Amino acid sequence: MKIGVLALQGDFEEHCVCLKNLGIKALEIRLPSQLEDLDGLIIPGGESTTIGKLATDYNLLDPIRALATSAAIWGTCGGLVFLATDVGRNQPTLGLVNMVVERNAFGRQIESFEEDLTITGIPGGPFRGIFIRAPRVKRVGIGVDILCELKDGSIVAVRQGRLIATSFHPELTKDTRVHEYFLNIAAQKVNS
């Protein structure tokens, strides 16, 4: 299976380490040609405005949109913002996941927090969610399933077909269950 991690900015190295622990050698993606034949692409956390600007400069927006028709894509935190159709302000996004997102919905860096999460499709007990200046999904459109909500009702994980998005950072934990969930979606492409 060929899995890439968008390596423009943010914590892409942590995702690569998680994948390595699962026996996958991830490709660091910086150029459109590197997207060819990918079964899955992870968009890491970081600053969504910076990721959007660099992705525009490197002509990656349309090639990633095209990839979404055949491969699995997962955005974490800033990556969730970058996947959204509506982020309430003018910044470059992929517009792939039909959802309205509120950036920095839980406050500033100092208001970062952790919470035990129950996530649809992730068996084996609670998953420790790490939220760092995290976004929240305010509304989902047609075709988007909610996978996880916080105790206060905030939506923090969604799935639209082969696309998933999480407000939190599984790559900052040693728990690889969400990475495995993503790899399963990517594998369906290989087998279909």
Ligand code: GLN
């Ligand atoms: N606050 C950032 C944004 O909205 C995301 C932060 C993160 O990825 N940890 O782009």
